Amino acid sequence: MRKITYSILCLLAFLLAACKDEPLDYSDVIRFENPADESIPADNLSTLKVTVQIKADADPDKRDVVFTSDIGTFTNGTPTITIIADKDGRAIAYLKSAVAGLSTLSAQVKDFKVSKTVTFTSFGGISLENPAAENLAADNVSTLKIAAHISPETDPSKRAIVFSTDLGTFGNNTPTVSIVADNSGNAVAYLKGAAMGVASVRISNEGNIATKVVNFTAPAPDNVFTVQPITDNVASDNVSNVVITAMVNKSMPLAAQKITFETDQGSFSNGNKTIEVSADIDGKVVAYLKNDEPSAAHVGLSLAGINRKYTVNFIRALPDYIQLSSAATLASGPTSSLAVSITLKRNVGKPNADVALEYSATDSNGAVIGSFSNGTLSTAEGTASVNFNPGGSTYKGLVRITVWVKGLPSVKSTVEVMLI
Incomplete structure (x- = not known):
């Protein structure tokens, strides 16, 4: 009996030791779609798609998957992100890093957690954050961010990135600008332009080159x-x-x-x-x-x-007032004639030429007397003239000659002549 009891105790001890050394298997609760360790460049541009599978029929309060990484960041710019699994039980996160090294990547739902290793490798070339063609309004106001990246481990003396374009200018108002990459290996320039067309934008660093196309379009x-x-x-x-x-x-x-x-x-x-x-x-x-x-x-x-x-x-610039001038006296008789000089004036500027005028003459009793002849339209200088003829009247005395703008009788002037 003692031997049997001892054997059972040894078996139990062996099983407990084996369980302690073996990792727990949570694959029926949470697992990586690709459980293998992975590697991507530490260029802060390349992203690793991380897919986790949980039970499709998990309760709503058990569908939050928390991703963490001790190097790099997710799309929210932090090393931790929570994604709600879809109806099929899938949760997807995207990870990138500007720093090279080994990262422990974990995914956890409730108390169940799985982990794997991601290696961020040193990056030796140059790349664009967005190498795809982009559009930019050619209004010389709108700007397009051109972001370049080199390895953060690049020697300080070799971190200058040269941006150049064959259409438009950068922030220094020239088609070329040199910017030193920051500690993360990033450098940013802003492109603008006033002419429509296709620009070839190039970034270069120590012989490494990347290019992209920018279409300058009609501006708003x-x-x-x-x-x-x-x-x-x-x-x-x-x-x-x-x-x-x-x-x-x-x-x-x-x-x-x-x-x-x-x-x-x-x-x-x-x-x-x-x-x-x-x-x-x-x-x-x-x-x-x-x-x-x-x-x-x-x-x-x-x-x-x-x-x-x-x-x-x-x-039309019509006159505001009229000035008249003539001889002070005129002999009576049908052959007599008096020249009346007319000047049209404005309070501001000059009146237009070819202003038509109308005339009248009355004696001291207000009766119409005589007639007018040879009246002219105004010149560009505002001058005009007309002749007054007293006719066969035997009247002698004061004659009032009035001149006004045709169609604008409020603009008028009167000159007095003594008929002798």
Whole structure:
């Protein structure tokens, strides 16, 4: 009996020892889809897809899978992430690292945990964070992040990464910029451009090269500049202005914050049909357009490939008042004639030419007397003339000659002549 009891105790001791040395098998609760150890470059770009399988019919409160790694980060930028398993019991996480070394990767659901080793290997080349072709608005305002990576273990004297492009410029407003990679091996430059087209962007470091394509596309106009409502129907007196106000995107480089204005009628403040105006500190750009004849002016504004066109109207500049001059006396009789000089004036600028006038003459009793001849339209200088003929009347005395703008009787003037 003693021998049998001793044998049983030895067997139990053996079994307990064996259980202690063998890892617990949780594969029916949680397991890696690929349980083998894996390896990826430590370039902070390459990612390892980690898939875990749990029971598809697990209760809702038992479907949170917690992934942890003692090197690298997951897509949330931390070394731990929680993923809820899908209806099939699958939970997927993505791991990357900028640091080389061995990492213990674990996945845990409730009290059940599985682990494996991931090796992040040293990376000796150069790579782009996003090597795929990308689009960028050619407004010289929008920027595209170009991120490059080299091995974090690269010698400090060899960490300069050169960015270059054949279209557009970087933050230094040139097509080439050199940036020293940080401790993680990363360097970032920002590309912008004002012309549409296809750019070939290249990054290089110590003979290692990577390239990508950037398509500069038509920009959104309002992202470059906007135009405020324009008030037109301004008198064409060559002084009054149509004021055109635009607002430039203040994110643009200071040197680029200028708009070119052009017109087919009238002139800008520089006396020309084209003017370039820089924005003020608030991004405001103002141009002043005047005209000396009534017409519709077609005005264009352009900046960074954006063109806007407007039609503004200049109306007739009519006189505000009239000045008359003549001899003070006139002999009576049908053959007598008095020349009346007429000058049309405006409070601002000059009236337009070819203004038609009307006339009347009355005696001291208010009766109409005589007639007018050889009346002219006004010139560009606002001058005109007319002749007064007293006719066969025997009246002698004061004659009032009145001249007014045809269709605008409120603009008038009177001169008095003594008929003798």
